[in-house]
Amino acid sequence: MAFINLQNVTYQYPLTKTPVLQNINLQVNEGEFVAVIGPNGAGKSTLCYALAGFVPHFFKGEISGSIEVAGVESSKSTLDEWVMNVGLAFQNPFNQISGAKYTVFEEIAFGLENSGVPREEMKARVEEAMKLTDISDLADRSPYSLSGGQQQRVALTSILVMQPKLLVLDEPTSQMDPIGTREVFSVVRKMAEGGMTVVMVEHKMEWIAQFADRVIALKDGQILLEGKPNEVLTSNILAENGFGVSRYTSTAREAKKQGLWRKENLPVTLDEAVEGFVKRDE
Ligand SMILES: Nc1ncnc2c1ncn2[C@@H]1O[C@H](COP(=O)(O)OP(=O)(O)OP(=O)(O)O)[C@@H](O)[C@H]1O
Ligand SMILES: [Mg+2]
Known part of the structure; x- marks a missing residue:
């Protein structure tokens, strides 16, 4: 059974009119490193709060569906029990x-x-x-x-x-330079290989492409796309929906129109770009 199991999770903060998470179904295996991307207001932090137990235990509001981690059901635990039993650690940019x-x-x-x-x-x-x-x-x-x-x-x-058994990170590299960012991604990768399950909200596509096992693209509280990093991060659907796109992806997408990119997959990282571009006279 999956380590994280979200079934039809719909959630609305108190005093708001529309749900910010809508019918989320998500299964994550033990030791998997999942990156969550999405435009501002997509519900990324709220999804982290749901995994961390703050939703609904701290923020209240209306929730339906079920949130289960390590076989424990969130609605049947107090916040303390949840954090203990799940073996959870959560870092957000504010704490x-x-x-x-x-x-x-x-x-x-x-x-x-x-x-x-x-x-x-x-x-x-x-x-x-x-x-x-x-x-x-x-x-x-x-x-x-x-x-x-x-x-x-x-x-x-x-x-x-x-x-921790479950590590939830909400934009942990937002203030970091490229060296710090690379280190965080590679440490997180290493921890996942050691069996830690990681859900990480991030904007840095090039690093996600290199290190994550899977990408979840959230928009308006719904999962718009999910899958292997290269497939999701180079999808036209992302570009059309206000997601950040790697500069190598957008460059190659243009180059493809002029025959300068002949590989099947578009690149996300510099290395993939260098490898795939062809010279004009070739
Ligand atoms: N405590 C709250 N009460 C009411 N509405 C909230 C609360 N926190 C967030 N929201 C609303 O829920 C929606 C999703 O917010 P959330 O912070 O989860 O998005 P996000 O994807 O993390 O965005 P960002 O990229 O800006 O961090 C937004 O419309 C936001 O205004
Ligand atoms: Mg956020």
């Missing part, structure tokens, strides 16, 4: 730093400390996690002295150190 700690090291150790992990083990796990996300050199800094991108890396590290 980056706890504010309770003076150093990055302590910030990352915070969750382990709260769950009573012995000091030595805690230290080893924090150091290992910091190595993974390449922030070891920030260990003694104050979380508040960091750039937005560094803070996002610290936030991700403090989640990974807890070894």
Whole structure:
């Protein structure tokens, strides 16, 4: 059975007139890395809230259908039970730093400390996690002295150190440069290979194409398309529906009209583009 199983999920925030999630059916296997894309207001964050249990437990509103993760049904759990039983961790752009700690090291150790992990083990796990996300050199800094991108890396590290079963990330690289972004994607990929299930909202098509197993394209609260990254990200349907499209895809789509792109699939990444373009005199 799928690790995540959403059946006919329709949800409406309190005091609003139309549902922001409409009849969502989604199954995700254990260890799968799924990227969620969509224009502003599509319902991406709301979908994350549904997985995180905030919808409906915190935001209330009207919900129908069923949300099940790891065999647990959301409507039958409290928010605390849900987070525990599902083994969930959620990072969104607004809850980056706890504010309770003076150093990055302590910030990352915070969750382990709260769950009573012995000091030595805690230290080893924090150091290992910091190595993974390449922030070891920030260990003694104050979380508040960091750039937005560094803070996002610290936030991700403090989640990974807890070894969640389900990781939900809402635009975790929004403030990061290309190097940070690449590292996040490759760390997340590695975690998925280790069995962690990942749902990640992202706009960066080139990285999604290289690292994700599957892409879900959301629009107006509905799943417009889903499938393999290259198929979804190069689809005309995306271009016609206000989704961001990789510059390599749009360039090759134009080039195809002039016979300069002869491969069956359009590219999403630079490498795919370089490989597929033909010289005019060929
Ligand atoms: N707490 C709330 N109460 C009422 N409506 C809300 C609430 N939060 C979001 N919405 C509405 O729900 C819809 C979906 O919002 P959501 O934040 O899920 O979209 P999104 O795809 O994450 O957009 P963005 O790309 O801007 O982050 C929007 O129309 C938004 O205005
Ligand atoms: Mg959002």
